Amino acid sequence: MLTRSEHRASTAGGVAALAVIGLALAVPVMVLLSQGTGTGVSASQGAYIARITWFTLLQAGLSTLLSVGFAVPLARALARRPSFRGRRWLISLFAVPLGLPPLVAALGLLEVWGRNGVANRGLALFGVETPFSIYGLSGILIAHVFFNLPLAARLILPGLERLPPEYWKTAANLGMGGLSLFRLVEWPAMRRSAGAAGGLVFMLCATSFTLVLVLGGGPAATTLEVAIYQSLRFDFDPGRAVLLSAIQIGLTLAVMLGLRLISLPTEAGDTKGGATSRPDVARGWRSLPDVALIGAAGVFVAAPLVAVVVSGLAADLARLLTDALFWRAAATSLAIGLAAACVAVSLAGLMVRARFSVGERPGSPGLGLLSGLAAAAGSLTLLVPPVVLGAGWFLMLGGGAGQLLAPLSVIVLINALMALPFVMRVIEPAHQGAMERNGRLALSLGITGINRIRQIDVPALLAPLATGFVFAVALSLGDLGAIALFGSDRIVTLPWLLYQKLGSYRTADAAGLALLLGAATMALMIVADRLGNRSGAAPLAGRQLR
Amino acid sequence: MTQPPAIEFDTVAYGIGELSAEFTFERAPGTVTAILGPSGAGKSTLLNLAAGFLEPRTGRILQGGRPVNGLPPSARGVSMVFQDNNLFAHLDIRTNIGLGLDPALRLDAGTWKKVETALERVGLAGFGRRQPASLSGGERQRVALARAFVRRRPLLLLDEPFDGLGPGLAADMLGLMLEIRAEVGATVLMVTHDPDEARAAADQILLVSKGRIAADAPAEGFFDRHDLPELEAYLGRNAGP
Numbered sequence: 098m099l100t101r102s103e104h105r106a107s108t109a110g111g112v113a114a115l116a117v118i119g120l121a122l123a124v125p126v127m128v129l130l131s132q133g134t135g136t137g138v139s140a141s142q143g144a145y146i147a148r149i150t151w152f153t154l155l156q157a158g159l160s161t162l163l164s165v166g167f168a169v170p171l172a173r174a175l176a177r178r179p180s181f182r183g184r185r186w187l188i189s190l191f192a193v194p195l196g197l198p199p200l201v202a203a204l205g206l207l208e209v210w211g212r213n214g215v216a217n218r219g220l221a222l223f224g225v226e227t228p229f230s231i232y233g234l235s236g237i238l239i240a241h242v243f244f245n246l247p248l249a250a251r252l253i254l255p256g257l258e259r260l261p262p263e264y265w266k267t268a269a270n271l272g273m274g275g276l277s278l279f280r281l282v283e284w285p286a287m288r289r290s291a292g293a294a295g296g297l298v299f300m301l302c303a304t305s306f307t308l309v310l311v312l313g314g315g316p317a318a319t320t321l322e323v324a325i326y327q328s329l330r331f332d333f334d335p336g337r338a339v340l341l342s343a344i345q346i347g348l349t350l351a352v353m354l355g356l357r358l359i360s361l362p363t364e365a366g367d368t369k370g371g372a373t374s375r376p377d378v379a380r381g382w383r384s385l386p387d388v389a390l391i392g393a394a395g396v397f398v399a400a401p402l403v404a405v406v407v408s409g410l411a412a413d414l415a416r417l418l419t420d421a422l423f424w425r426a427a428a429t430s431l432a433i434g435l436a437a438a439c440v441a442v443s444l445a446g447l448m449v450r451a452r453f454s455v456g457e458r459p460g461s462p463g464l465g466l467l468s469g470l471a472a473a474a475g476s477l478t479l480l481v482p483p484v485v486l487g488a489g490w491f492l493m494l495g496g497g498a499g500q501l502l503a504p505l506s507v508i509v510l511i512n513a514l515m516a517l518p519f520v521m522r523v524i525e526p527a528h529q530g531a532m533e534r535n536g537r538l539a540l541s542l543g544i545t546g547i548n549r550i551r552q553i554d555v556p557a558l559l560a561p562l563a564t565g566f567v568f569a570v571a572l573s574l575g576d577l578g579a580i581a582l583f584g585s586d587r588i589v590t591l592p593w594l595l596y597q598k599l600g601s602y603r604t605a606d607a608a609g610l611a612l613l614l615g616a617a618t619m620a621l622m623i624v625a626d627r628l629g630n631r632s633g634a635a636p637l638a639g640r641q642l643r
Numbered sequence: 644m645t646q647p648p649a650i651e652f653d654t655v656a657y658g659i660g661e662l663s664a665e666f667t668f669e670r671a672p673g674t675v676t677a678i679l680g681p682s683g684a685g686k687s688t689l690l691n692l693a694a695g696f697l698e699p700r701t702g703r704i705l706q707g708g709r710p711v712n713g714l715p716p717s718a719r720g721v722s723m724v725f726q727d728n729n730l731f732a733h734l735d736i737r738t739n740i741g742l743g744l745d746p747a748l749r750l751d752a753g754t755w756k757k758v759e760t761a762l763e764r765v766g767l768a769g770f771g772r773r774q775p776a777s778l779s780g781g782e783r784q785r786v787a788l789a790r791a792f793v794r795r796r797p798l799l800l801l802d803e804p805f806d807g808l809g810p811g812l813a814a815d816m817l818g819l820m821l822e823i824r825a826e827v828g829a830t831v832l833m834v835t836h837d838p839d840e841a842r843a844a845a846d847q848i849l850l851v852s853k854g855r856i857a858a859d860a861p862a863e864g865f866f867d868r869h870d871l872p873e874l875e876a877y878l879g880r881n882a883g884p
Contacts, residue, residue, distance in 0.1 A: 263727065264731060267723070267728075269715065270721065271742050271743060271746045272715070272717025273747070274746065281734065281738075376716060
């Protein structure tokens with residue numbers, strides 16, 4: 098229920114927001130295209146690009162297979178054991194990687210799986226001489242499974258838990274064994290969400306940047322995103338960056354079209370309800386396989402987190418906290434995060450309002466297009482990954498050397514675009530509900546225009562707006578993708594600083610930084626989740642990972 | 644010659660505190676017992692104990708004189724029909740019934756024939772390839788009865804199976820259930836909250852209240868009794884002067 102002038106204002110706002118997003122996406126792509134014309138591909142370069150593309154697909158495919166391949170039995174085991182001590186705690190633990198900055202997780206993984214890590218020391222005890230190497234394909238796979246196994250398990254589990262308790266009683270009554278129960282009941286209930294989770298995981302791994310940057314070992318284990326970064330940052334070869342970007346966009350486009358076919362699960366982890374007992378499941382020693390699987394998954398996810406805390410606490414935090422560079426980085430990170438969150442929430446608000454306005458005036462094809470574009474804007478930011486966006490802007494700014502404001506603005510913009518789909522998903526349903534409740538009343542009281550926004554809409558949407566804002570800050574705070582190209586002595590964020598410390602083998606400093614960064618991001622994520630739960634929208638559900 | 648009871652609860656206790664239950668009763672083969680009582684009284688607990696979905700804290704459960712404590716539900720000679728969700732919604736009707744013959748679904752032509760016969764028996768000939776969602780609630784309960792029919796287990800447990808079907812349909816289903824019971828020779832324990840259903844179908848009544856058996860009596864004339872405070876309360880007849 099909006100007045101005519103409010104409709105006009107909403108439409109104008111939506112067009113403006115779309116224009117900003119469109120420009121932010123189109124300018125870098127145009128720059129990439131114009132730079133790319135005329136650069137031929139030599140045979141050796143062609144082989145290099147083919148190898149990178151192949152490795153990108155290979156590691157994404159293997160990561161997906163491993164993540165979903167373990168998530169299916171894990172979700173099944175969790176569904177079979179609906180009430181053991183610590184189950185809720187464990188399922189909450191599985192949400193943690195979703196909110197953790199990849200760089201922090203990488204550090205934890207290095208502590209556990211690295212050359213001198215717990216895993217290799219354990220292997221040495223058994224007389225295994227050649228240590229397991231976390232660098233290269235195996236490390237990338239471990240990191241991707243660390244992030245995506247819990248995500249996939251949380252996406253698959255609800256499908257099983259939604260099944261009525263009578264199913265399990267009937268299965269017990271008929272004496273269906275584990276295998277036929279899996280074939281006839283459990284797998285059909287998991288198939289859809291497992292397929293969709295697989296698509297999502299593949300997409301996330303095909304565009305994974307930070308983990309590959311840290312754990313990838315040289316040209317043999319490099320993905321498109323990291324190769325784009327390297328070709329700009331180290332080799333300054335715009336032609337190659339352009340080609341790689343084009344391939345990356347083509348790849349994500351293909352995957353996204355594929356995902357459309359299998360429809361993405363939107364909500365992860367509504368794990369309440371469902372059967373409270375499973376009479377079909379054996380107890381005693383025969384529960385050992387489930388217990389072992391759940392236990393192993395718990396240790397696999399928890400160990401790197403514990404390692405971050407332990408090694409962080411062992412570092413000289415006091416010295417770190419008196420370091421001026423740390424405070425400068427923290428201030429820069431916070432400023433970028435706050436600015437990105439402001440942009441993301443504003444854009445999301447304008448587009449949600451415009452979509453609502455269009456929804457009230459059906460029939461106009463032009464407005465329908467506006468609404469569709471606003472809805473697609475979120476996906477568009479997935480289509481053009483941050484590193485590709487950054488690459489375009491990087492070329493346009495001539496590398497950004499010596500500048501301050503322009504690179505910072507680009508970083509803010511990219512971070513805002515990354516957060517946009519999630520912020521929109523939090524705000525849109527809340528806005529819809531608030532309008533249904535207050536729309537007529539506001540109109541009948543004659544509260545319209547800016548007064549209405551100030552006095553009715555914003556107060557009613559405070560919780561979801563805050564959720565989106567805090568979430569956007571957290572996402573930006575942990576991001577390395579946008580800063581990686583522009584980071585310099587003058588522009589230092591916390592993830593950038595952490596990456597530098599890692600690169601120069603200042604591991605103690607890195608551990609301390611990782612703990613601080615991880616704790617700050619997790620705290621924000623938890624706040625966002627709490628706020629979101631209060632307003633009925635959880636931003637963590639199915640968020641993307643970078 | 645005396646046959647052992649088809650089902651016997653010997654001071655079977657479940658749970659502790661407020662929600663605890665303790666049952667002792669026995670039923671001769673071929674009888675139909677209606678289990679009545681207010682909601683939360685423990686009717687379903689009793690049925691779940693008999694089915695093996697719950698294990699008693701103490702006490703013995705015997706079937707045909709054989710102790711069944713600790714046996715998995717499938718080894719107990721029990722068929723069960725619930726109020727809802729008796730059929731796996733993604734499997735067609737014949738598969739749902741076929742699972743009653745072999746839970747791993749390794750069926751030969753002869754067994755599939757049995758499935759067809761069972762469907763004919765419950766008046767659903769030709770429904771084998773349909774999905775449960777395309778059937779009415781009453782038809783789905785018929786399929787559940789068909790599955791119990793092919794399984795031919797000595798004990799048939801019904802948990803308010805005809806609830807929500809409407810009085811006419813419920814009466815038809817009750818009749819069908821009694822026929823099938825007679826053909827299989829099963830003993831029936833049926834939870835219901837409808838005194839008319841109990842009157843129409845049952846030889847005996849178990850009145851359950853607060854986790855205890857308040858009355859264990861023949862159905863004949865049971866609802867005309869006025870000496871049971873639990874019955875008065877259950878039927879709402881103790882409205883006072």
